[in-house]
Amino acid sequence: PAMVLPEEQARLYRPRPELLPAAHIPSLPHYERLYQRSVEEPHEFWGDIAKEFYWKSHHTGPFLKYNFDVTKGKIFIEWMKGATTNICYNLLDRNVNEKKLGDKVAFYWEGNEPGDSAKITYSELLHRVCQFANVLRSQGVKKGD
Numbered sequence: 799p800a801m802v803l804p805e806e807q808a809r810l811y812r813p814r815p816e817l818l819p820a821a822h823i824p825s826l827p828h829y830e831r832l833y834q835r836s837v838e839e840p841h842e843f844w845g846d847i848a849k850e851f852y853w854k855s856h857h858t859g860p861f862l863k864y865n866f867d868v869t870k871g872k873i874f875i876e877w878m879k880g881a882t883t884n885i886c887y888n889l890l891d892r893n894v895n896e897k898k899l900g901d902k903v904a905f906y907w908e909g910n911e912p913g914d915s916a917k918i919t920y921s922e923l924l925h926r927v928c929q930f931a932n933v934l935r936s937q938g939v940k941k942g943d
Contacts, residue, residue: 857881
């Protein structure tokens with residue numbers, strides 16, 4: 799478990815209680831449990847997260863293969879070798895079309911000057927991404943370029 803020193807206590811951000819039910823990580827103990835599982839059971843931990851994504855094709859070998867010990871050979875990591883996905887689809891299309899979050903803010907920017915800010919919803923961002931993809935296609939950019 800993480801240790802919080804008294805001088806750090808004042809710097810902790812505590813969200814309003816009504817926000818906690820929808821939070822991905824509602825508390826520090828919850829985070830600590832997730833972290834511990836990620837270290838002790840990495841295959842299961844990351845496997846559960848991977849199930850939340852759309853995959854065009856699934857991995858063909860072990861889900862996770864690695865060596866971080868130089869005494870056991872070359873350092874390497876292989877992650878879902880052979881799997882393919884579309885990150886844009888996972889981030890935008892699914893949030894707009896499946897989860898119905900189109901009107902929710904996807905990105906919020908705040909400048910250095912008071913009142914200097916901008917926000918864009920998932921639907922607006924998806925529309926702009928599609929527009930730019932069409933610009934790239936019109937310029938001859940193809941998959942793999």
